Amino acid sequence: MSNEEKMDLMLDLIYAFGIVRKPAETAVFLQDLLTSNEIRNLSIRLRIAKLLLAGFTFTEIIHNLHVSSTTITKVSIWLEQGGVGFRNVISKLPVKWKRPKNLPRGPIEFHLPELLIALAEYKLSQKNLGVVRKFLSKIDDKKLSDKSLKEASDYLYRSKISKR
Numbered sequence: 001m002s003n004e005e006k007m008d009l010m011l012d013l014i015y016a017f018g019i020v021r022k023p024a025e026t027a028v029f030l031q032d033l034l035t036s037n038e039i040r041n042l043s044i045r046l047r048i049a050k051l052l053l054a055g056f057t058f059t060e061i062i063h064n065l066h067v068s069s070t071t072i073t074k075v076s077i078w079l080e081q082g083g084v085g086f087r088n089v090i091s092k093l094p095v096k097w098k099r100p101k102n103l104p105r106g107p108i109e110f111h112l113p114e115l116l117i118a119l120a121e122y123k124l125s126q127k128n129l130g131v132v133r134k135f136l137s138k139i140d141d142k143k144l145s146d147k148s149l150k151e152a153s154d155y156l157y158r159s160k161i162s163k164r
Contacts (some may be wrong), residue, residue: 027135036143048075049086050093094121 016033020026030039044067051061058072079086 024131027131027138031135031138031142035146036139037146039139044071045075046086046089048072049079049083050090052076052079053087053090094125 016029020029034042044065047065048061048067048071051064052072052075056064058069061067061072062069
């Protein structure tokens with residue numbers, strides 16, 4: 001494959017990610033594009049970068065994510081060698097998707113803006129939670145499909161080898 005063809009392939013991928021705008025669209029696109037293991041691995045790498053940028057130690061990350069120090073080292077090196085993409089995306093991510101626990105004390109009238117923001121964040125996280133649950137379900141289905149495809153491919157390969 002020529003360099004021009006490789007660049008054309010990469011541009012399609014880059015622009016494809018730029019086209020999807022909503023979490024639901026992104027989930028469907030990733031589900032179609034990647035295997036379940038690829039999605040899991042990319043998710044873990046992103047979380048490692050997020051934790052490293054937040055100041056977590058290797059030991060804490062190993063304990064939280066159950067990953068090897070080698071995986072963390074790779075992500076750490078990528079961050080040190082540039083990491084502009086990681087930093088840009090991570091700076092736009094919420095710290096954690098969850099329902100706010102510490103709503104302001106006192107009369108609600110005095111804290112209406114904070115309350116509205118907290119409720120909006122909660123509503124958004126609930127909506128995205130449904131999208132993520134559906135996405136995870138589809139990924140489990142895809143994992144089974146990937147396994148069946150691999151078994152069929154291995155079977156064909158073994159039968160061709162045995163015919164020789």
